[in-house]
Amino acid sequence: YPSPRMSAATLATAAEKKVIVELEARARQHSLAVVRTGEGYTFTALKEAQPLAPDEMDALSPDELRAYEESLDSVQDELNATLDRLEQVQKELSDRVDALDRTSLTAVVAPRIEKLAARWSERPAVIEHLRAIERDVVKHIEVFLPDVEVEHDDEDGAAGDEKAVIVSATDRTPGEAARRRYEVNVLVDRTGETGAPVIYEDLPTHGNLVGRVEHVARMGALMTDFRFIKAGALHRANGGYLVLDVGKLVGHQGAWEGLKRALQAGEVRIETLERMLTLATTRTLEPEAIALDVKVVLVGERDDFYQLDDLDPEFRALFKVAVDFHDDMPRTPESEMDCARWVATYAKKYSLRPFDRYAVARVIEWSSRLAEDSTRLSTRFGDIAELLVEADHHAAGEGRAVVTGEDVVRADRSRTRRVDRVRDLVLEQIRRGVITVDVAGRCAGQVNALAVIDFGDFAFAHPSRVTARVGVGTGQVIDIERETDLGGPIHTKGVMILTGLLVAKYAPDLPLSLWASLVFEQSYIGIDGDSASSAELYALLSALADVPLMQSRAVTGAIDQRGRVQAIGGVNEKIEGF
Numbered sequence: 001y002p003s004p005r006m007s008a009a010t011l012a013t014a015a016e017k018k019v020i021v022e023l024e025a026r027a028r029q030h031s032l033a034v035v036r037t038g039e040g041y042t043f044t045a046l047k048e049a050q051p052l053a054p055d056e057m058d059a060l061s062p063d064e065l066r067a068y069e070e071s072l073d074s075v076q077d078e079l080n081a082t083l084d085r086l087e088q089v090q091k092e093l094s095d096r097v098d099a100l101d102r103t104s105l106t107a108v109v110a111p112r113i114e115k116l117a118a119r120w121s122e123r124p125a126v127i128e129h130l131r132a133i134e135r136d137v138v139k140h141i142e143v144f145l146p147d148v149e150v151e152h153d154d155e156d157g158a159a160g161d162e163k164a165v166i167v168s169a170t171d172r173t174p175g176e177a178a179r180r181r182y183e184v185n186v187l188v189d190r191t192g193e194t195g196a197p198v199i200y201e202d203l204p205t206h207g208n209l210v211g212r213v214e215h216v217a218r219m220g221a222l223m224t225d226f227r228f229i230k231a232g233a234l235h236r237a238n239g240g241y242l243v244l245d246v247g248k249l250v251g252h253q254g255a256w257e258g259l260k261r262a263l264q265a266g267e268v269r270i271e272t273l274e275r276m277l278t279l280a281t282t283r284t285l286e287p288e289a290i291a292l293d294v295k296v297v298l299v300g301e302r303d304d305f306y307q308l309d310d311l312d313p314e315f316r317a318l319f320k321v322a323v324d325f326h327d328d329m330p331r332t333p334e335s336e337m338d339c340a341r342w343v344a345t346y347a348k349k350y351s352l353r354p355f356d357r358y359a360v361a362r363v364i365e366w367s368s369r370l371a372e373d374s375t376r377l378s379t380r381f382g383d384i385a386e387l388l389v390e391a392d393h394h395a396a397g398e399g400r401a402v403v404t405g406e407d408v409v410r411a412d413r414s415r416t417r418r419v420d421r422v423r424d425l426v427l428e429q430i431r432r433g434v435i436t437v438d439v440a441g442r443c444a445g446q447v448n449a450l451a452v453i454d455f456g457d458f459a460f461a462h463p464s465r466v467t468a469r470v471g472v473g474t475g476q477v478i479d480i481e482r483e484t485d486l487g488g489p490i491h492t493k494g495v496m497i498l499t500g501l502l503v504a505k506y507a508p509d510l511p512l513s514l515w516a517s518l519v520f521e522q523s524y525i526g527i528d529g530d531s532a533s534s535a536e537l538y539a540l541l542s543a544l545a546d547v548p549l550m551q552s553r554a555v556t557g558a559i560d561q562r563g564r565v566q567a568i569g570g571v572n573e574k575i576e577g578f
Contacts, residue, residue, distance in 0.1 A: 016086055023082045030071035041083065043072055102138050109137050133182070140181070180225060187211075187231040188238070196240035201233035204244050206254040209233050210262060211270040213285050229287055234259075234268040237294050246300035250308060259296070263318055268292045328371035328378050335377055339364050346385060347403075352392040358405030359391065366412060369572055387411055419458040423577075426462045435522050437463045438551040445469065445543030448554040449520070449535035450574040451527070461570060461577030463554050465521040466532060468539040473515025475503065477540075480519035481527050488528025498533050498540070500561045516540055530558040534565050554578040 020041070024034045032043045033051035045052045045060065045068045052060075060068065113134045120126040190197065201208060211232035215222040233242055249255050254273045262268045269289040298305070298319060305322070309315050329335055340360045347354055355363070366387060370378035378384070388403075390411035395403040429435045437448065448463040479495040481487030487495075495518065503512050518536050520527055535555040542549045556574050557565040568574070 016090070019082055019086050019089070023079065026078060027075055030075055031068075032071055032075060041079070043075065043079065098141070101141050105138055105141055106134075109134055136181070143181075180227060183227060185227050185229055187229065188235050197237055198241045198243070199233055199237035200243040202245070202248070204233070204249045204255050204259075205252045206258045206273045207232065209255055210258045210268055211235055211287075213270060213272070213287070215284075224284060226285065226287075229270065229285065232268065232270070234262055234292060234294060235290065238268070238290070239293055241295045241297060243297045243299060246298040246304045246308060249298070250304065256308075256312075260312075260314065260318060262292055263294075263296065264314075265289075266292055326379060328373065328376040331368055331373075331375050331377045336364055339367060339377060342381070343388065346388060347392070350389070352388060353395050353401060353403050355388070355391075355403045355408075356405070359403045359408050362405045362408035363387065366408070372569065372571065387415070390414060416458065419455065420460065422453065422455070423460040423462070426460075430462070437465060439463075441551050442548030443551055444546050444548045445539055446551070447535045447539045447542070447549050448551065448578070449532045450554050450556045450578060451520075451523075451532075452529075452570040452573055452577075459570065459573050461573040463578050464523060466535050466539050467519060467521055468536070468543040469517050470540065470543045471515045472513055475499075475507070475512035476515055477502070478515075478517040480517055481523070486523065486526050488526060490530050491528050491532065494530030494533035494558055495536065497530070497559065497561055498537050501537070501559065501563050502540070504561065505563070514544075516543070531556050531568050533557075534559045537563075 020034060023041075027034055027043060028046065031046045033046040035042055035044050035051060045064075113130050117127050117130050120130070207230075209232045211234070212230050213224055214228040214230060215224045216228070217223075233244075244259075249259070258273075267289040270287045272284065296319075302324065343355050343360050343363055346352070363384065364377065367378045367384055368374055368376065370380060370383060387408065391403050391407040394407040394410045394414075398407070400407070426435070430437050438446070439448075445468045447466050449466045450461050451464045452459055452461045477495065477499045479487055479492060482492045482495070502514070506512065518540065520532075534557040537559060538549060538555055541547075554574075557568045559565055
């Protein structure tokens with residue numbers, strides 16, 4: 001808008017000139033001249049109608065200098081009064097201009113604020129904020145007004161002609177601090193989104209959940225303002241759903257407490273972890289709390305939920321609905337078709353080649369193997385997805401447009417080959433006779449058991465000789481693995497069940513006159529599990545009866561105290577390993 005500051009500068013200059021002209025006339029009566037300096041106005045001696053320069057003043061005689069000082073004393077008070085009057089005139093003009101500026105700026109700002117206020121009429125907090133902006137803009141008018149400078153054309157050393165120089169508002173850039181004052185920090189932007197938000201936070205730290213106030217280093221100090229307020233996952237999920245991994249949640253200090261506090265209070269408040277833990281902290285911004293309406297879904301391993309439930313009595317009050325998912329599902333024609341559809345969907349979503357029917361059949365068989373049950377299919381879709389990606393890679397290497405069953409088999413073998421170093425080492429030692437395993441002939445008191453070694457992403461089995469030695473004793477069956485602290489509690493349990501079976505079957509009424517020892521030969525690492533108990537029973541019975549056992553067979557499975565063999569685990573690895 002047209003600024004009145006140009007006319008103000010002109011008026012101020014004219015008023016100043018009028019006062020100075022009057023002062024100059026008075027000074028000439030005393031042989032003095034008025035000189036304008038960088039700090040204001042002063043007097044100098046006047047000789048032959050010309051003001052004296054500083055070096056000329058130094059050359060004055062004592063009588064001339066005394067006369068100058070007397071003249072100066074006579075007008076000094078008048079100079080001070082004139083300058084005070086000049087300052088008062090300038091102040092009055094400045095006040096009038098400021099009032100006019102504010103009136104003009106209000107006329108420009110008010111219609112725009114009213115337009116926004118009409119749009120947000122149902123939001124009182126927004127209306128209040130807009131009114132505050134209007135008042136603040138008018139209060140800090142200097143940010144939006146052009147600067148005014150006055151140049152003085154003073155060729156003769158005295159106050160000469162003056163002119164006002166106006167700097168256009170388009171040529172003036174407000175300072176950074178002034179610009180920041182009216183910026184908007186958008187915490188959450190849902191433009192174009194439909195429905196309730198569903199947010200998964202894979203790094204649920206305290207700051208990532210409730211938000212944080214960031215700082216920047218300037219001149220050795222940490223500075224911040226409202227632009228550095230960052231939203232947390234609770235802000236982004238507000239009005240919808242937040243999904244968190246419970247294991248990661250409890251693994252970050254203060255994260256669980258921050259989440260619990262927000263859910264209990266029904267609001268999310270941005271605060272530092274140090275302040276929440278009542279530790280020393282620097283003063284920072286304290287944003288207002290925001291009302292919270294969110295559904296939180298915790299996912300993870302069962303043990304993590306049980307541990308959190310045991311440690312925090314408030315857990316059940318916040319998370320009342322528990323859902324326990326299986327690691328596998330029944331293998332039916334319907335579930336096989338669902339699995340085939342999932343393979344097609346995944347391939348399309350991640351731009352993989354289509355899988356033909358033989359490839360899909362191989363994937364289903366692999367899923368059943370992963371579940372370790374021919375009647376079940378695994379729901380570990382992450383592992384299945386990795387197989388699909390690698391099968392697609394092999395198809396690409398062969399230049400095929402579709403993924404075949406052969407590609408799936410190669411992907412499975414490649415996955416195994418990359419992690420089977422220990423298995424190959426064990427098999428090589430068996431071939432060379434370093435580890436003694438008999439796979440032909442017969443031998444009393446000796447049987448091949450099957451041990452499974454699990455590395456997490458890869459498991460394999462290998463045969464291990466179990467031998468038994470017997471003699472006359474008092475019914476003691478010595479488990480050498482337990483005696484040497486190499487046997488785990490479940491393995492020890494299996495041997496004790498075996499002892500109970502022997503007593504019940506062969507000496508229910510009399511003491512068992514038996515001494516026996518059982519051992520896994522050439523085993524130098526810990527052994528656990530009870531699936532060797534049936535093999536140990538056969539070795540023990542063979543030793544007692546001196547009946548040789550076929551070494552071309554391997555035995556696995558746990559027994560109960562009635563001698564019944566129970567279901568086994570790792571059946572694929574055990575069969576393939578032997």
